[in-house]
Amino acid sequence: MKFFKEFKEFAVKGNMMDMAIGIIIGAAFNKVIDVLVKKVFMPPLSLMTDGLNYQDKKYVLREAVANANSEITVKEVAIEYGILFETFLDFFIIGITVFLVVKGMNRLRDKAQDPKNKVVATPKEIQLLSNLTELMEEQNALLRNKS
Numbered sequence: 001m002k003f004f005k006e007f008k009e010f011a012v013k014g015n016m017m018d019m020a021i022g023i024i025i026g027a028a029f030n031k032v033i034d035v036l037v038k039k040v041f042m043p044p045l046s047l048m049t050d051g052l053n054y055q056d057k058k059y060v061l062r063e064a065v066a067n068a069n070s071e072i073t074v075k076e077v078a079i080e081y082g083i084l085f086e087t088f089l090d091f092f093i094i095g096i097t098v099f100l101v102v103k104g105m106n107r108l109r110d111k112a113q114d115p116k117n118k119v120v121a122t123p124k125e126i127q128l129l130s131n132l133t134e135l136m137e138e139q140n141a142l143l144r145n146k147s
């Protein structure tokens with residue numbers, strides 16, 4: 001029973017939802033990076049290398065064997081290093097993007113925790129009480145004027 005109680009606390013506290021949201025955003029981010037590499041970075045790189053398509057680059061270990069009817073009887077065995085290159089490029093772009101996001105978040109955190117910054121944000125509860133006090137004073141002034 002302790003296990004289920006701990007799991008319930010874990011799920012209710014939001015950790016599970018945070019994790020699910022992170023996974024969903026990560027999957028969408030992966031699609032964006034995939035398109036960025038294949039449709040934005042690879043075409044100019046291919047153009048600079050005289051139309052070389054990196055996805056097709058491979059080192060053939062054994063050629064495919066076809067019979068008289070042009071049916072492949074033995075499949076080709078190859079090391080497809082072009083796809084590996086694109087995957088490394090994906091990884092590099094993701095790494096740089098994550099680095100920039102973390103760097104930006106750290107900068108915001110440092111500004112929020114700046115010891116030289118003497119401005120203290122008023123807690124929401126105190127701000128609401130202050131607003132309530134102002135409204136009561138206005139209401140009392142109106143009531144005094146009516147009398």
